[in-house]
Amino acid sequence: MAPAPPATLRPGPWQWLRRELFGSRLDGLISIALLGFLVAAALGLARWALFQAQWAVISANSTLFAVGRYPLEQQWRLWLLTTLLALATGLSWGLLRALPRSGSSGPPPILWPRNDRWAAAILVLLALWLPLALQLTLAIQLRWWAITALLLLARWAAGRWGQALPPLVRRLIPLIWPLLYLVGMVLISGGLGLVQVAPSDWGGLLLTLLMASFAILLCFPLGVLLALGRRSTLPLLRWGSLLYIEFIRGAPLITLLFLGQNILGFLLPGGLAPDRVWRAAWVLTFFAAAYVAEAVRSGLAAVPAGQLEAARSLGLSMPFALIHVVLPQAMRVALPATVGQFITLLQDTTLLSLIGLLDLLGTARTVMANPAFLGRNAEVYLVLAVLFWCCCAALGLGSRALETRLNPNLAPSR
Amino acid sequence: MTTPAAVMIEARGVEKWYPNGFHALRGVDLTVHQGEVVVIMGPSGSGKSTFLRTFNALEDFQQGSIEVDGIPLSDDLRQIDAVRREVGMVFQQFNLFPHLSVLENLTLAPVLVRKLPKQAVQRRALELLDRVGIAEQAHKYPGQLSGGQQQRVAIARSLCMEPRVMLFDEPTSALDPEMVQEVLEVMQGLAQDGMTMVVVTHEVRFARQVAHRVVLMDGGMVVEIAPPEQFFSNPQHERSKQFLRQIG
Numbered sequence: 001m002a003p004a005p006p007a008t009l010r011p012g013p014w015q016w017l018r019r020e021l022f023g024s025r026l027d028g029l030i031s032i033a034l035l036g037f038l039v040a041a042a043l044g045l046a047r048w049a050l051f052q053a054q055w056a057v058i059s060a061n062s063t064l065f066a067v068g069r070y071p072l073e074q075q076w077r078l079w080l081l082t083t084l085l086a087l088a089t090g091l092s093w094g095l096l097r098a099l100p101r102s103g104s105s106g107p108p109p110i111l112w113p114r115n116d117r118w119a120a121a122i123l124v125l126l127a128l129w130l131p132l133a134l135q136l137t138l139a140i141q142l143r144w145w146a147i148t149a150l151l152l153l154a155r156w157a158a159g160r161w162g163q164a165l166p167p168l169v170r171r172l173i174p175l176i177w178p179l180l181y182l183v184g185m186v187l188i189s190g191g192l193g194l195v196q197v198a199p200s201d202w203g204g205l206l207l208t209l210l211m212a213s214f215a216i217l218l219c220f221p222l223g224v225l226l227a228l229g230r231r232s233t234l235p236l237l238r239w240g241s242l243l244y245i246e247f248i249r250g251a252p253l254i255t256l257l258f259l260g261q262n263i264l265g266f267l268l269p270g271g272l273a274p275d276r277v278w279r280a281a282w283v284l285t286f287f288a289a290a291y292v293a294e295a296v297r298s299g300l301a302a303v304p305a306g307q308l309e310a311a312r313s314l315g316l317s318m319p320f321a322l323i324h325v326v327l328p329q330a331m332r333v334a335l336p337a338t339v340g341q342f343i344t345l346l347q348d349t350t351l352l353s354l355i356g357l358l359d360l361l362g363t364a365r366t367v368m369a370n371p372a373f374l375g376r377n378a379e380v381y382l383v384l385a386v387l388f389w390c391c392c393a394a395l396g397l398g399s400r401a402l403e404t405r406l407n408p409n410l411a412p413s414r
Numbered sequence: 415m416t417t418p419a420a421v422m423i424e425a426r427g428v429e430k431w432y433p434n435g436f437h438a439l440r441g442v443d444l445t446v447h448q449g450e451v452v453v454i455m456g457p458s459g460s461g462k463s464t465f466l467r468t469f470n471a472l473e474d475f476q477q478g479s480i481e482v483d484g485i486p487l488s489d490d491l492r493q494i495d496a497v498r499r500e501v502g503m504v505f506q507q508f509n510l511f512p513h514l515s516v517l518e519n520l521t522l523a524p525v526l527v528r529k530l531p532k533q534a535v536q537r538r539a540l541e542l543l544d545r546v547g548i549a550e551q552a553h554k555y556p557g558q559l560s561g562g563q564q565q566r567v568a569i570a571r572s573l574c575m576e577p578r579v580m581l582f583d584e585p586t587s588a589l590d591p592e593m594v595q596e597v598l599e600v601m602q603g604l605a606q607d608g609m610t611m612v613v614v615t616h617e618v619r620f621a622r623q624v625a626h627r628v629v630l631m632d633g634g635m636v637v638e639i640a641p642p643e644q645f646f647s648n649p650q651h652e653r654s655k656q657f658l659r660q661i662g
Contacts, residue, residue: 310509310568313470314523314575315499324522328513406513 048378057376058383059135061367065383068203068358074195077187078206079143084183086151088176094158095165095173096401111159120152181217199277203358205387207277211359212346212391215284219345220338222285223292224327230297241293248290253348257283257355280352288345292338299334300326332406339399343392360384419448422579422610423469427478430464430634438464439475440634446579451611453621453642456631457657462614463583465631469612470501470581483578499527502572506584508564510556516543516567517552520574528575535574542570546600562593566600573604580604582613616661622646630654 021031058065067078097116112120127148131141165173188210190196202210229241248256260283261276268282303326311321331338353362364380367373373380423446430439438461446452454462467473468480471487471494480487482497511519520539524530543549546566548559556564565585572580582601586594598620605611605624615621621628621642628645630637630653638645638654649655 304507304509306505306507306509307511309472310503310505310511311523313472313498313501313503314571315495315527316523317495317527320526324526325511329511332513 053379054376055133055379057367057373057379059133061363061373062134062136064363064367065204065360067206068363069201070203070206071197071201074190074197077194081184081187083147083150084180086147087154088180090151090154091158091173091176094155094160095162095170096405098159098162099170111156116155120155123148123152181213199275202277204363205360207352207358208346208349208360209391211277211281211284211349211352212342214281215288215345216342218285219288219292222289223338224296226289226293227296227300228322230293231300245290245293248287249294253283253287254351254354256287257351259283261355276355277357280355280357284345284348287348288341291341291344295334295337295341296330298337299330299332302333303329328406332403335399335403335406339395343395346391346395347388360387421481422446422448422450422483423612424481425465425468425478426480428465428468428475428480429477430461430468430473430475438634439468441478442631442634442636444629444636444639446610446612448578448610449608450626451605451609451613451624452627452629453625454612454614454629454631455616455621455657455661456637457660460631461634462631466581466583466612466614469579470498470503472503499575500578502575502577502580504565504568504572504580504582504585506588508556508561508568508588510564510568510571512556515553515555516548516559519556519567520571523571523575539570539574542573543567545603546570547596560593561589562596565589565593565597569597569600569604579610579612582611582615584614584616586615586617618646618661630657632657 022028067075070078093116097111097113127144131144136144186192186194188197188202188206189199226241226245229237230245232238232241257280260279264279264282307325307329308321311325312318316324349359350361352359353365356362358366361384364384368377368380423444425442425444428439428442429437431437442461442465444452444465454466456462464473468475468487469482483500485493485497485500487494487497510516511522514522517536517539520542521532521535524535524538525532540549540552543552546569548563548566548570551559551563551567556567559567569580569585585601586597589597594617598617601611601613601620602624613620613625625642627639628642629639630645630649630651632653638649638651640650644650645654646658649658
């Protein structure tokens with residue numbers, strides 16, 4: 001058996017605190033000053049949030065913030081979509097835990113690892129507290145609680161019985177998400193027997209998330225193609241990709257958004273960009289694709305040339321070699337930068353309010369312009385910031401989980 | 415050595431210039447018969463690796479002709495892919511796929527290229543791993559193996575495609591000295607089983623014991639082709655003698 005590491009390597013919390021914060025007299029002074037500042041700031045914020053702020057502006061407009069002017073009698077479609085999303089999230093989460101990486105022979109998975117218990121606890125607390133804090137009607141409160149319960153139930157069931165699934169079903173399960181996306185588009189916009197809801201009626205968080213997810217989903221494959229094009233040996237392809245990437249990266253997004261409103265109507269085939277919302281979505285997509293392309297290019301450059309040679313000398317065709325050998329390795333390198341780009345993209349959707357769309361920020365501006373809520377800017381902006389932070393944190397957490405899963409050197413089989 | 419059977423690789427007057435104008439191959443001829451083991455030696459920069467890599471079109475050439483198993487190498491991508499399916503290659507740097515387990519490294523190409531059922535390929539892959547002595551590592555990742563083990567996996571990966579010819583490009587040059595032998599033993603076993611092999615290497619002992627013929631290249635040309643016993647004890651060319659003095 002290996003000797004135990006010396007005790008100084010793993011100090012107790014008290015020792016750690018003393019060493020890190022009060023190592024010398026100067027350290028102690030700086031620590032106390034900073035702590036005092038932090039406490040004062042926290043107290044100030046708490047006093048404002050509890051006694052001065054008037055949160056009625058949020059609770060009175062919560063529907064507006066959530067879905068904009070989406071017709072009330074059609075909102076059941078959004079509830080259905082939310083339910084489906086919760087179900088899919090729970091199932092995917094559970095399966096991710098139940099099924100270890102292919103090829104690894106680690107210990108059997110734990111049904112509820114510690115991080116998952118934390119996540120579930122936070123989720124339950126939020127689901128209990130938020131509807132109450134927003135003073136939603138009892139019926140709607142009950143709906144949120146039911147949806148949360150469904151999510152956790154799906155998580156539990158998938159974690160419990162996921163391993164018993166036949167391999168074919170397992171491989172088909174990721175397809176839930178693109179399918180759900182299509183179903184979601186139909187539910188939101190109408191068609192197939194549902195009443196049409198014009199994009200100009202979408203708003204708030206719904207519009208923000210829709211724009212961001214549309215752009216994220218489409219800019220990724222587009223960016224990969226551009227990155228491959230930029231490294232192509234065909235001059236036309238290489239120069240075309242280079243020109244595109246450099247043009248997009250050289251222009252500010254807001255200019256492109258205004259430009260897109262005016263010219264996308266001629267550029268894209270009819271029906272793809274019928275109105276301002278879709279034109280903006282395409283501009284976001286094309287914009288982000290150029291940046292994703294640069295991230296992927298750095299990943300491609302990190303894959304040794306011998307990998308492609310080895311794949312090709314085994315008889316793999318170029319597409320197979322790229323898909324199965326080069327891109328998986330390139331994406332592992334490019335993933336952090338790519339997700340960073342996705343997060344930026346999510347935040348960039350706030351620019352839509354400048355071209356007159358009612359995304360989260362646009363909705364917030366209309367709310368603050370309402371004479372009934374004059375001067376309540378701080379409350380609105382704070383909630384907006386927290387909402388964006390939550391979305392971005394979720395993206396970041398997801399990407400970190402993916403990174404760990406993609407990295408064979410961290411695989412549990414070691 | 416008995417009278418060799420069918421011709422497996424036929425290279426005639428191969429000339430190659432690199433894009434920067436360097437004349438890497440200057441009219442190289444070589445015929446490799448089925449079941450034959452040919453070792454190519456030569457100083458660095460002599461064009462031996464470049465020549466080997468023309469056999470599966472990892473390098474192109476401007477003049478001359480190469481036929482592998484009766485298929486002429488041309489710019490036709492389908493013919494290049496057909497040749498690559500029949501020619502296994504082992505690299506100096508192993509070039510295992512680090513994101514796939516050892517077993518997946520072996521099964522990837524047969525499943526994708528030969529469209530064989532996964533179960534059968536896995537069974538053969540495990541047999542091959544057993545043959546190269548690393549069956550118990552099948553579910554590890556390449557980064558968890560030693561250099562010698564990685565190179566043996568690389569050999570098994572090529573064999574899993576059931577190639578008709580195996581090319582080795584300095585397979586032991588990147589290995590720690592104590593791991594060279596385990597790789598050479600696998601290669602020797604392969605030769606005894608009758609595999610056609612072309613090996614670029616500096617391992618004199620391997621060349622002496624396993625090769626049917628030794629080729630010495632220098633300056634992009636073939637200097638001498640001879641059976642090993644003759645090449646090492648009684649070389650015919652002044653350049654060969656000089657080379658043997660340098661490495662001996």
